[in-house]
Amino acid sequence: MNAVSGGGALGRGAAAGSGATGGRAARTGNAAGAGNLAKAPTRVNISGTAGPASAVQAISSGAARRVLPPRAWVITVSDGCAAGRREDRSGPVVAEMLAAAGFAIAGREFLPDERDRLARRLRELAASADLVVTTGGTGLGPRDVTPEATQDVCDRMAPGLAERMRQAGAAATPMAWLSRGVCGVCGACLILNLPGSPRGAAQSLQAVIGLLPHAVALLRGQTEHA
Amino acid sequence: MNAVSGGGALGRGAAAGSGATGGRAARTGNAAGAGNLAKAPTRVNISGTAGPASAVQAISSGAARRVLPPRAWVITVSDGCAAGRREDRSGPVVAEMLAAAGFAIAGREFLPDERDRLARRLRELAASADLVVTTGGTGLGPRDVTPEATQDVCDRMAPGLAERMRQAGAAATPMAWLSRGVCGVCGACLILNLPGSPRGAAQSLQAVIGLLPHAVALLRGQTEHA
Amino acid sequence: MNAVSGGGALGRGAAAGSGATGGRAARTGNAAGAGNLAKAPTRVNISGTAGPASAVQAISSGAARRVLPPRAWVITVSDGCAAGRREDRSGPVVAEMLAAAGFAIAGREFLPDERDRLARRLRELAASADLVVTTGGTGLGPRDVTPEATQDVCDRMAPGLAERMRQAGAAATPMAWLSRGVCGVCGACLILNLPGSPRGAAQSLQAVIGLLPHAVALLRGQTEHA
Numbered sequence: 317m318n319a320v321s322g323g324g325a326l327g328r329g330a331a332a333g334s335g336a337t338g339g340r341a342a343r344t345g346n347a348a349g350a351g352n353l354a355k356a357p358t359r360v361n362i363s364g365t366a367g368p369a370s371a372v373q374a375i376s377s378g379a380a381r382r383v384l385p386p387r388a389w390v391i392t393v394s395d396g397c398a399a400g401r402r403e404d405r406s407g408p409v410v411a412e413m414l415a416a417a418g419f420a421i422a423g424r425e426f427l428p429d430e431r432d433r434l435a436r437r438l439r440e441l442a443a444s445a446d447l448v449v450t451t452g453g454t455g456l457g458p459r460d461v462t463p464e465a466t467q468d469v470c471d472r473m474a475p476g477l478a479e480r481m482r483q484a485g486a487a488a489t490p491m492a493w494l495s496r497g498v499c500g501v502c503g504a505c506l507i508l509n510l511p512g513s514p515r516g517a518a519q520s521l522q523a524v525i526g527l528l529p530h531a532v533a534l535l536r537g538q539t540e541h542a
Numbered sequence: 543m544n545a546v547s548g549g550g551a552l553g554r555g556a557a558a559g560s561g562a563t564g565g566r567a568a569r570t571g572n573a574a575g576a577g578n579l580a581k582a583p584t585r586v587n588i589s590g591t592a593g594p595a596s597a598v599q600a601i602s603s604g605a606a607r608r609v610l611p612p613r614a615w616v617i618t619v620s621d622g623c624a625a626g627r628r629e630d631r632s633g634p635v636v637a638e639m640l641a642a643a644g645f646a647i648a649g650r651e652f653l654p655d656e657r658d659r660l661a662r663r664l665r666e667l668a669a670s671a672d673l674v675v676t677t678g679g680t681g682l683g684p685r686d687v688t689p690e691a692t693q694d695v696c697d698r699m700a701p702g703l704a705e706r707m708r709q710a711g712a713a714a715t716p717m718a719w720l721s722r723g724v725c726g727v728c729g730a731c732l733i734l735n736l737p738g739s740p741r742g743a744a745q746s747l748q749a750v751i752g753l754l755p756h757a758v759a760l761l762r763g764q765t766e767h768a
Numbered sequence: 769m770n771a772v773s774g775g776g777a778l779g780r781g782a783a784a785g786s787g788a789t790g791g792r793a794a795r796t797g798n799a800a801g802a803g804n805l806a807k808a809p810t811r812v813n814i815s816g817t818a819g820p821a822s823a824v825q826a827i828s829s830g831a832a833r834r835v836l837p838p839r840a841w842v843i844t845v846s847d848g849c850a851a852g853r854r855e856d857r858s859g860p861v862v863a864e865m866l867a868a869a870g871f872a873i874a875g876r877e878f879l880p881d882e883r884d885r886l887a888r889r890l891r892e893l894a895a896s897a898d899l900v901v902t903t904g905g906t907g908l909g910p911r912d913v914t915p916e917a918t919q920d921v922c923d924r925m926a927p928g929l930a931e932r933m934r935q936a937g938a939a940a941t942p943m944a945w946l947s948r949g950v951c952g953v954c955g956a957c958l959i960l961n962l963p964g965s966p967r968g969a970a971q972s973l974q975a976v977i978g979l980l981p982h983a984v985a986l987l988r989g990q991t992e993h994a
Contacts, residue, residue, distance in 0.1 A: 456926065456953060456986040464924060472690060474682065475701075475927075476708045476719040482928045493928040494979055494986070501682060524719065531720055534682040698916060700908065701927075702934045702945040727908060753946055760908040760946070 386446040386532045388419040391427055391437070393453035393462050394512060398428040406451040406517040410510065413518065417525050419447065429453050434465035442469065442505035446532045449521070452512030454497040462509050463498045470500030470507060474531075477508065477524050484523030485516055492516065504535045612672040612758045614645040617653055617663070619679035619688050620738065624654040632677040632743040636736065639744065643751050645673065655679050660691035668695065668731035672758045675747070678738035680723040688735050689724045696726030696733060700757075703734065703750050710749030711742055718742065730761045838898040838984045840871040843879055843889070845905035845914050846964065850880040858903040858969040862962065865970065869977050871899065881905050886917035894921065894957035898984045901973065904964030906949040914961050915950045922952030922959060926983075929960065929976050936975030937968055944968065956987045 390411045396402030404426060411421045422445055427434050434453075441448050453462030467473070477499035485492025495516070497509030508524070510517040616637045622628030630652060637647045648671055653660050660679075667674050679688030693699070703725035711718025721742070723735030734750070736743040842863045848854030856878060863873045874897055879886050881904075893900050905914030919925070929951035937944025947968070949961030960976070962969040 456924075456958070456983050458956065458987070458989050461924070472687070472722065474720065474722050475704070475724075476721055478927070479705060479708060479931060480712070480716075480719045482931060486932070490932075490979060491982065493932040493976065494926065494983055495928055496924065496926050498927075504684065506682070527716060527720055530717065531682050534720070535684070537684050698908075698913070698948065700946065700948050701930070701950075702947055705931060705934060706938070706942075706945040730910065732908070750945065753942060756943065757908050757946055761910070763910050 385418055385420045386529065387422040387444070388414045388447040388449060389422050389441045389445045390414070390424040391434075391441075391448065391450045392425070393427050393429055393434060393450050395428045395459060397452075398426040405514045406510070406512060409514050409518050410449055410451055410521060413521055413525060414447070414449065418529065429459040429461055431461040431465045431468070434462065435468040438465060438469045438502060438507060442502035442507065445505050446535065447528060448502075448505060448507045449510060450508070451510040451517045454495045454509050454511050456494055456496070460496070463496045466498050466500060466507050466509055469502045470498075471502060473498060473500040474506070475499070477527070481508075481510070481520035481523050485511070485519050488515070488519055492520075495520075501535065504537075506531055506535060611644055611646045612755065613648045613670070614640045614673040614675060615648050615667045615671045616640070616650040617660075617667075617674065617676045618651070619653050619655055619660060619676050621654045621685060623678075624652040631740045632736070632738060635740050635744050636675055636677055636747060639747055639751060640673070640675065644755065655685040655687055657687040657691045657694070660688065661694040664691060664695045664733060665728060668728035668733065671731050672761065673754060674728075674731060674733045675736060676734070677736040677743040680721045680735050680737050682720055682722070686722070689722045692724050692726060692733050692735055695728045696724075697728060699724060699726040700732070701725070703753070707734075707736070707746035707749050711737070711745050714741070714745055718745075721746075727761065730763075732757055732761060837870055837872045838981065839874045839896070840866045840899040840901060841874050841893045841897045842866070842876040843886075843893075843900065843902045844877070845879050845881055845886060845902050847880045847911060849904075850878040857966045858962070858964060861966050861970050862901055862903055862973060865973055865977060866899070866901065870981065881911040881913055883913040883917045883920070886914065887920040890917060890921045890954060890959060894954035894959065897957050898987065899980060900957060900959045901962060902960070903962040903969040906947045906961050906963050908946055908948070912948070915948045918950050918952060918959050918961055921954045922950075923954060925950060925952040926958070927951070929979070933960075933962070933972035933975050937963070937971050940967070940971055944972075947972075953987065956989075958983055958987060 388411075390407050392404045392407035394402060394404065397404045397407075407424050407426075411424050415421050427437060429452075434450075438448060438450075450462050450466070453460045453465075475498075478497050481497065481499075482492050482495055485495065492511070495509075495511045497511065497520070499506070499508045501507070506528070508521070510520045614637075616633050618630045618633035620628065620630065623630045623633075633650050633652075637650050641647050653663060655678075660676075664674060664676075676688050676692070679686045701724075704723050707723065707725075708718050708721055711721065718737070721735075721737045723737065723746070725732070725734045727733070732754070734747070736746045840863075842859050844856045844859035846854065846856065849856045849859075859876050859878075863876050867873050879889060886902075886905075890900060890902075902914050902918070905912045927950075930949050933949065933951075934944050934947055937947065944963070947961075947963045949963065949972070951958070951960045953959070958980070960973070962972045
């Protein structure tokens, strides 16, 4: 993958290096740079109801003393972006929305539309992130394999999140029904597939972002299990 | 599993013992106790349109002379309930709703959140019941595996029922989108996964209960196949 | 399968023989009979918004010089129709709607509700058609296996199309939630499962027909992949 560094919203503080190497146990006190992203100027005007930011509670990991925000990683799945031929406009939007909702953006990167490579990377990231959000590769094109890679690594699927994202997207354009995105759980990490267009990605994420803090808490086993 | 006996709505008549042993062929004239449940006081106020009870037609099995109501079994999937640490408030609600809709409640029980054990029990029950409804174990928690156990045993899935249940639940709370419940067919038995909360279970079941008599008739092959 | 010939809307021009034998490369200039179907009298009054016909652009295949409309094949999955015991009222409706939307109807046929046979035929047709639409076999009856046969042959699923079809169908009757239809991609061909009733089939198809030209273009890789 191509780690994003320097440019754009990620320039101020989000540490991109620690995601893959640091395991879940090594995360105590490692919330560097989370807040900065939230203050970056929002590039798209995201319509929606009252923002979810206040609903987010920082989450304390079982072994940690310090309270940490949940960690999210953003992958832009795009041959063109991965090859440097195309500007990534969706990844930054997604990262900003997640940061505004209280997530620490652990990193952001590009990957080409290759099923095995994407699946391998999702599995790596799931070992240390609470949330991995992909954008791109969910359509009907011959190279669109993000849902398949996601299913390859998920132990359990969460179909309702994908249903909700398509339903919300369809309010803007019926083309949203063509998105094949899935959502599921790999270990204790939630993986969401968003469409590739900036608008489609933002609308889809907006439709479920208010549910993500609770989802992450459930995945960590922090909510009482009945 | 832990067969429920004595307490609550099931105290008056529902025979819990016959489900696993009696095969489909042995069911003639075995509708003991169905009506009693319908008369038990309803514990939750279930909002909804005109009740489905009148829509239900008793179904005659192929080999039987007597007309029998369809047989339903209710499983509360919950570590806490199975261990006796927690009161089951959802199972009784589900059983009462099904009884009011014309189903004979063949039995009700608790099971812990264990995939293999639940799958084994679902397969057993599917041999004699027309409908098995689970409540619980559909969330994102590490122990929530009811959908996986259900998929393990289903020959054919019925995704529309799960879509409809989430959609209806979301009218009350967006958290309904986090339910991972599935619906499917094991042999000639329909299996539905409801969420674990009493309110979520009731809302989800209410959204599809009017379809269940027709569904059961189709599964029995009683509706003309084109 | 039983190739449909002579009767009904297909009597004027749609060549039924070329579908299975002609491969994708052999399709240049082979759009015989497409327009005729569009002029056949519509048998059902299909309510809906402004027709999608004008939105359809003829598609040029990579190797071809001539501009060709996308090719669709319609399969009525029904024991009764395949045995000649029952009139097929859905297949003609589906074919007429597709023709009116700009598709060339490459052929139409009956198949009994047999999973392996249907899967084999879907795979054959997918080698030369852009779209295969089935009607029937999506219910809960013991013989309803169209979704399973479709999943058997699809490389990638498109769940949003099935979600949208059920949602639209449910506006007319809640029984639409019982349809187990799926949609997916086999090679470069989109496969859609519609319900068996003429009304259900028409409503389901109407709900997504405006998306199909874009879907076909994506499958052919004619839309820029990001």
